[in-house]
Amino acid sequence: MKQKPISYQNIINNCMRKYINLIEAVEKGCPVATADIDINLKNRQNAIDNYHYGPANPDMPANYWKDSAKPWGVSEAIAKSMTCSVCAAFDVSDTMYDCIVAGIQGDQKTVDGQASINIADIGYCNFLHFKCAGSRSCTAWVSGGPIDNKDRTG
Numbered sequence: 001m002k003q004k005p006i007s008y009q010n011i012i013n014n015c016m017r018k019y020i021n022l023i024e025a026v027e028k029g030c031p032v033a034t035a036d037i038d039i040n041l042k043n044r045q046n047a048i049d050n051y052h053y054g055p056a057n058p059d060m061p062a063n064y065w066k067d068s069a070k071p072w073g074v075s076e077a078i079a080k081s082m083t084c085s086v087c088a089a090f091d092v093s094d095t096m097y098d099c100i101v102a103g104i105q106g107d108q109k110t111v112d113g114q115a116s117i118n119i120a121d122i123g124y125c126n127f128l129h130f131k132c133a134g135s136r137s138c139t140a141w142v143s144g145g146p147i148d149n150k151d152r153t154g
């Protein structure tokens with residue numbers, strides 16, 4: 001089978017589009033990980049590898065919460081209560097939602113980014129710099145969250 005020729009113009013266009021999206025995000029005051037899925041996934045992998053971010057599937061956590069409880073010296077029930085949704089690094093302010101929605105949409109303005117946020121309870125992790133899910137957790141958890149409109153200082 002004959003291989004399709006590589007379109008260097010498409011590659012250049014995609015790179016330029018990605019670069020422009022990043023510049024636009026930074027100009028709007030948005031974290032780059034909200035505008036670039038590759039940066040987001042790289043930072044998320046760091047959270048998984050080094051900060052026990054998980055569980056991979058909150059509906060099927062296996063031993064995740066048992067393992068989470070050990071370093072804190074708490075019960076599994078307490079570990080289960082220490083989710084991103086109540087972490088002081090979890091930003092669910094309207095300002096951050098605007099950034100996340102814009103990043104999910106990219107150039108596809110018919111995409112409903114807010115629906116993804118609602119279903120997965122997505123917020124932005126200020127400590128590890130990626131979009132995390134409210135039902136997960138990690139070892140960097142801090143009590144007192146989430147960050148809402150009233151908490152933002154800028």
Ligand code: SF4
Nearest residue numbers: 084087089125138140
């Ligand atoms: S620091 Fe908080 S918001 Fe960030 S991944 Fe850990 S528990 Fe979630």
